Amino acid sequence: MDISIASILLLDGLTNGAIYALLGMAIVLVFAVTRIIFIPQGEFVAYGALTLAIFQTGKTPGTVWLLLILAGVAALMELVQTLRHGSGMRAAGIAAARTFGPAALVCAISIWAAPQNFPLVVQALLTVCIVTAFGPLVYRVAYE
Incomplete structure (x- = not known):
């Protein structure tokens, strides 16, 4: 050596x-x-590493689809909860859109940017956005 x-x-x-x-x-x-x-703290680290590695290959990471599914479930939960509290359909739709919208925007940008082969800094920023969006959604689905 x-x-x-x-x-x-x-x-x-x-x-x-x-x-x-x-x-x-x-x-x-x-x-x-x-x-x-x-316990799932390590999962976020693993998701970040795997997402960045797949971005480096020019493909769309699987965490994008997982984020969309999780955001859809959280938005559906928000919709049902808002309707149960007696709010109107408009308020329930706004609450669901507020839950689903940011994650959908991050996913749309990631799907568009994956084959573009942007520099590592941009890919790392997208990875941070994807993994950060998991936090409130996991809390909403698992703990509330």
């Missing part, structure tokens, strides 16, 4: 260590505030 391989391995180890430290800190922070152990 020469100095170049040792430096690459050292940098890789430091990067992985930083990621695991941040992931651990996020789990502790969520537990300290909510007293719930948020």
Whole structure:
């Protein structure tokens, strides 16, 4: 092993260590505030890595379709809940559109941008938008 391989391995180890430290800190922070152990925290990291890797190949990531399905379920839940509380159909439609709209916009941009082979910064930004949109939708579907 020469100095170049040792430096690459050292940098890789430091990067992985930083990621695991941040992931651990996020789990502790969520537990300290909510007293719930948020196990799926690692899934968001994996979704981000896989989404960016598929963007790099010029294909549309599967997380886009998962986001659309999750947004559709959350919008349907919002529609039903708003109608149950006695609000009109217009208010229920607005509430459902507010839930579905941002995720649909992110998905539409991602589907359009995937084959364009934009620079890594743009692909990373789209990945962050996709994975960030999962947070409130997972909370809405799983915890409410």
